[in-house]
Amino acid sequence: MTIKDAYHQAIQKLKNPEVEEINIRILLCEINELPSMSSFYFSEDEEVKDLQRFNELFERFLNGEPVQYLINKSNFFGYDFYVDKRVLIPRQESEEVVAFAIDKAKENFEEDNLTIFDVCCGSGCLGITLSRCLNAKKLYLSDISKDALDVAQKNLELNGIEGDVLLSDGLSEHLKQNLKCDILIANPPYIVNKDDVDASVMNHEPHLALFADKKLSVYDGIISNLTKVANKPFLAVFEIGYDIVSILEGIVRKYLPKAHYEIIKDMNGKNRILAVILK
Ligand SMILES: C[S@@+](CC[C@H](N)C(=O)[O-])C[C@H]1O[C@@H](n2cnc3c(N)ncnc32)[C@H](O)[C@@H]1O
Structure with a gap:
């Protein structure tokens, strides 16, 4: 079967084809090892290399599994990251957070000589991207989840970035080792109301990455210690x-x-970033 035929057959099964069809293209690109989404249209007449695998993955997608976990890949800020169910899938909103951090860093610091902490790093997408874009001297990725750190380590290697991973509740390990940084980026869990969460997220992404207590203890723990690591x-x-x-x-x-x-605020007009500057 050709890519074009497989695409058209699959699209019939989607509830919301306009929004979801991109996932079929992502799966077909992966199966046929196409280098980019733009090559999809030039390859429409190729045979699907492994139709059985495509059908299996597409079935799992229809059952709610995020496509990024199915192909173990997520693109963030133009860079590829390995992901699996041990880490949150990098979000588009977080790209805005990184873009903001890059602009602010360029306003306030000399590049090439910075030490960066990514706290609550998950896949490491924030810290690795920031470090790449600012050509940082030193990067520390930390998380309370050993599983997440294994993924973050893989992503350091995939992106050719040197960095240390630390198993740490908030900044506890940084404090123990008396580490200091110029820039700290963090995306701690912040969902207080579970009713806000889609079924696919709820059923497949790690709850440790998503949910916060009402007092926001993880933010509290980091912010209360900022001056000690700054x-x-x-x-x-x-x-x-x-x-x-x-x-x-x-x-x-x-x-x-x-x-x-x-x-x-982010592009949708929602509060998205807290920036703190200490001089
Ligand atoms: C929202 S995810 C962010 C992941 C990644 N930074 C991103 O933006 O895609 C939150 C991460 O915080 C970690 N986490 C939860 N509680 C923590 C704590 N007390 N200390 C450190 N990390 C924590 C979770 O394991 C998860 O990887």
Whole structure:
């Protein structure tokens, strides 16, 4: 069967073809080892290399498994990351967080000599991308999950970036080792209301990566220790949920009453980033 025929047959089975059809193209590109999505259209008349495998993966996709876990790959900021069910799938919103951090870093620091912490790193997509784009001197990726760190280590190698992985609850291990950084980026779990979550996310992505307690203890633990790990000047950039701003502002004012901080909205107009600058 040709790629074109397999695509048209599969699309009939989608509930919401306009939104979901890209996943069929992703699977077919993977099966036929096409180098990019744009080559899909030039390869439409090729035979599908392994139709049985395509059908199996497509069936799993129809049953709710995210396509990135099926192909063990996610593109983030133009770079490829290995992913599996041990880590959150990198999100488009997080690309905005990294883009913001790059701009702010360029405004406030000399490049090429920076030490970066990615706390709650999961796959490592934030820290690795930031480190690549700023040509950082040193990168530390940390997470409370050993499984996530195994994935992050794989992604350091895949992206040709040197970095250390640390098993750490918040900043506990950094403090123990007396590590300091210029830039800290973090996307801690921030979903307080489980009803907000899609079934596919709920059933397949790690709950440790998603859900927060009402006091946002993970943010609290990191923010309360920022001054202990900060070189001066220092930039911390957090991804945040749109509905946790007032709790976070309380945490920042409590521990860093003199710090300059900003809340920035994403492209959809939702609060998405907390930036803290210490001078
Ligand atoms: C929302 S995910 C972010 C993953 C990745 N940074 C990203 O943006 O795709 C949150 C991560 O925080 C980790 N985590 C949860 N509680 C933690 C804690 N107390 N200390 C460190 N990491 C924690 C989870 O294991 C998960 O990998």
